[in-house]
Amino acid sequence: xxxxxxxxxxxxxxxxxxxxxxxxxxxxxxxxxxxxxxxxxxxxxxxxxxxxxxxxxxxxxxxxxxxxxxxxxxxxxxxxxxxxxxxxxxxxxxxxxxxx
Amino acid sequence: xxxxxxxxxxxxxxxxxxxxxxxxxxxxxxxxxxxxxxxxxxxxxxxxxxxxxxxxxxxxxxxxxxxxxxxxxxxxxxxxxxxxxxxxxxxxxxxxxxxxxxxxxxxxxxxxxxxxxxxxxxxxxxxxxxxxxxxxxxxxxxxxxxxxxxxxxxxxxxxxxxxxxxxxxxxxxxxxxxxxxxxxxxxxxxxxxxxxxxxxxxxxxxxxxxxxxxxxxxxxxxxxxxxxxxxxxxxxxxxxxxxxxxxxxxxxxxxxxxxxxxxxxxxxxxxxxxxxxxxxxxxxxxxxxxxxxxxxxxxxxxxxxxxxxxxxxxxxxxxxxxxxxxxxxxxxxxxxxxxxxxxxxxxxxxxxxxxxxxxxxxxxxxxxxxxxxxxxxxxxxxxxxxxxxxxxxxxxxxxxxxxxxxxxxxxxxxxxxxxxxxxxxxxxxxxxxxxxxxxxxxxxxxxxxxxxxxxxxxxxxxxxxxxxxxxxxxx
Numbered sequence: 001x002x003x004x005x006x007x008x009x010x011x012x013x014x015x016x017x018x019x020x021x022x023x024x025x026x027x028x029x030x031x032x033x034x035x036x037x038x039x040x041x042x043x044x045x046x047x048x049x050x051x052x053x054x055x056x057x058x059x060x061x062x063x064x065x066x067x068x069x070x071x072x073x074x075x076x077x078x079x080x081x082x083x084x085x086x087x088x089x090x091x092x093x094x095x096x097x098x099x100x
Numbered sequence: 101x102x103x104x105x106x107x108x109x110x111x112x113x114x115x116x117x118x119x120x121x122x123x124x125x126x127x128x129x130x131x132x133x134x135x136x137x138x139x140x141x142x143x144x145x146x147x148x149x150x151x152x153x154x155x156x157x158x159x160x161x162x163x164x165x166x167x168x169x170x171x172x173x174x175x176x177x178x179x180x181x182x183x184x185x186x187x188x189x190x191x192x193x194x195x196x197x198x199x200x201x202x203x204x205x206x207x208x209x210x211x212x213x214x215x216x217x218x219x220x221x222x223x224x225x226x227x228x229x230x231x232x233x234x235x236x237x238x239x240x241x242x243x244x245x246x247x248x249x250x251x252x253x254x255x256x257x258x259x260x261x262x263x264x265x266x267x268x269x270x271x272x273x274x275x276x277x278x279x280x281x282x283x284x285x286x287x288x289x290x291x292x293x294x295x296x297x298x299x300x301x302x303x304x305x306x307x308x309x310x311x312x313x314x315x316x317x318x319x320x321x322x323x324x325x326x327x328x329x330x331x332x333x334x335x336x337x338x339x340x341x342x343x344x345x346x347x348x349x350x351x352x353x354x355x356x357x358x359x360x361x362x363x364x365x366x367x368x369x370x371x372x373x374x375x376x377x378x379x380x381x382x383x384x385x386x387x388x389x390x391x392x393x394x395x396x397x398x399x400x401x402x403x404x405x406x407x408x409x410x411x412x413x414x415x416x417x418x419x420x421x422x423x424x425x426x427x428x429x430x431x432x433x434x435x436x437x438x439x440x441x442x443x444x445x446x447x448x449x450x451x452x453x454x455x456x457x458x459x460x461x462x463x464x465x466x467x468x469x470x471x472x473x474x475x476x477x478x479x480x481x482x483x484x485x486x487x488x489x490x491x492x493x494x495x496x497x498x499x500x501x502x503x504x505x506x507x508x509x510x511x512x513x514x515x516x517x518x519x520x521x522x523x524x525x526x527x528x529x530x531x532x533x534x535x536x537x538x539x540x541x542x543x544x545x546x547x548x549x550x551x552x553x554x555x556x557x558x559x560x561x562x563x564x565x566x567x568x569x570x571x572x573x574x575x
Contacts (some may be wrong), residue, residue: 008273015367028251038263038265039262040366041266045269046272053273060220061268068224068231070259071227072231075235076254079247082238083251086247092251096249098245098248098323098327098328098391
């Protein structure tokens with residue numbers, strides 16, 4: 001059986017990759033995808049913990065996270081479309097009406 | 101095993117029903133004012149549905165004095181925001197019925213969050229609140245600033261949610277439960293306070309809530325979002341989601357991590373000092389009042405964070421008193437800005453206020469009261485809020501922290517009173533274009549409620565403090 005540690009490392013590394021992507025990329029869609037990677041890192045760790053603790057709560061949580069992440073993606077993409085209509089760009093650097 | 105007592109979640113159920121009903125009615129009712137009025141009636145019904153006896157719902161959701169006070173804050177916040185919005189959204193050409201549904205859904209999310217005793221429900225409440233607010237921030241669709249605000253708020257919110265989720269999963273993995281009470285007990289009995297995974301999870305929680313309540317250094321989104329969003333939504337966001345963030349932050353720290361109080365208390369102290377420093381100093385340099393109020397709301401988050409440092413009941417009581425009063429003065433200040441906004445006049449820079457005392461003396465006086473209150477000058481509510489937090493610090497032997505906070509309050513007087521100075525002592529170089537003000541009955545009502553409450557809580561605070569103490573003995 002795969003030891004729990006491996007899963008924790010996997011999810012930790014995935015989470016960091018997602019965070020790195022979010023902080024370095026300037027394309028909003030890539031940033032959204034990076035956040036999704038972070039969510040899925042959480043899902044991996046929740047399922048792994050749930051399996052090793054022999055407790056179903058973690059897996060129930062994963063379903064909720066997946067559902068909410070879908071809603072979040074829907075809103076995010078709608079906002080990106082709105083942004084494109086108003087600014088004709090999806091780079092976060094070019095979106096700066098406000099300063100100060 | 102606990103039963104399912106639906107009377108405990110009755111207010112939330114009523115609000116959910118109202119929110120969904122308004123989505124449907126939006127299709128048939130052409131005049132959006134009616135939707136606003138119907139929503140207000142629903143909020144009133146939810147208010148009367150509170151089950152004062154307390155109780156819990158399957159052990160996931162508990163109705164106690166703590167959540168009661170915050171729910172009252174959220175419902176008042178919702179009602180005042182609805183009153184503010186009716187005319188403003190029409191002026192801005194974005195009067196949609198969904199707007200009111202989203203306000204209601206967001207409030208339901210906050211109410212779920214403060215009552216939750218389980219990480220899962222906290223997460224779901226948080227997301228319901230946040231997702232609705234992202235859309236609200238972008239509700240003026242043709243406006244570039246509003247879109248930018250919504251997008252920045254969304255990107256920040258999604259990121260901080262991912263962080264809190266990771267914290268939750270680590271917490272679940274080390275303790276084997278999602279119930280925050282049981283987590284606290286587990287950590288205590290097994291002496292896990294120094295466990296590295298738990299420390300990481302605690303830091304992740306603090307970072308994520310730092311984002312939610314806009315504490316420095318996690319505040320960079322707040323000024324842009326508060327400035328770009330429609331003013332009515334800014335008023336809503338700077339009170340509701342912020343108070344909800346604090347409510348859950350305090351609850352998680354005090355119930356799940358009480359044995360690690362030394363660790364998080366030090367971090368929170370640092371955050372609070374930084375938040376007051378940056379919030380107050382950057383607010384000095386603002387020329388837009390809306391942006392200045394955004395930084396002021398960051399600074400106020402710093403004062404509230406201080407209430408968490410002693411980890412005492414008195415501190416928690418101070419936080420609640422502060423947020424309750426802060427709601428009225430903050431919404432009041434924004435309502436004055438809304439009053440000055442007309443179709444072709446934005447009216448939210450300091451220059452726009454020049455000579456306001458001559459042209460609209462009454463509005464100037466109202467703004468003066470709110471500015472005094474935000475500074476914390478005695479006959480107003482803001483003083484009582486600050487006083488109760490500072491007292492809890494002094495009783496917990498944190499005199500020097502209280503000193504620092506008072507010092508920053510003194511700095512804040514500069515930019516609040518500058519608004520007053522512009523209104524009373526400056527004359528505009530070119531005469532104010534006589535665009536009038538966008539007056540309406542609802543706006544006047546919201547403004548007078550805020551004004552009366554700000555003054556009353558300042559002159560007779562004993563009622564509020566007594567009734568909060570009373571509640572805590574009973575439920």
